[in-house]
Amino acid sequence: MARFHTLRRCPLTAQFWFLGLDARQGDLALRGFRKSPSPQGSSLYTLDDLTLHSAGLTLDLPGGALHFNRRTQTFTRNGRT
Known part of the structure; x- marks a missing residue:
């Protein structure tokens, strides 16, 4: 009998991966995002x-x-989570 495990x-x-591509190509700035330095990363x-930010969003x-x-x-x- 096969067993399947579902990982959450x-x-x-994927969305953050695409946002990273957009940032590297300058597309976020074209859509009105302001780029500023971060203390980390x-x-x-x-x-x-x-x-x-590459670590998440706020x-x-x-x-x-x-x-x-x-x-x-x-x-x-x-x-709180």
């Missing part, structure tokens, strides 16, 4: 309340910032 995959993995790309919302961490594949808001 983060749906944003790659540059930050900001458009309105959204900030992208979306500033009225109730607090929503963070996505690519390494842990988790979302947090106000320090």
Whole structure:
């Protein structure tokens, strides 16, 4: 009998790969993102309340910032998962 294991995959993995390509080709800047240096790693790309970084993203919302961490594949808001 065959056994199958399903691994949870983060749906944003491919999206971040494509965003990285867009950043390298300058397409994010063409779409209005502002590039700025980051204290660690790659540059930050900001458009309105959204900030992208190779480590994840931050979306500033009225109730607090929503963070996505690519390494842990988790979302947090106000320090809570």
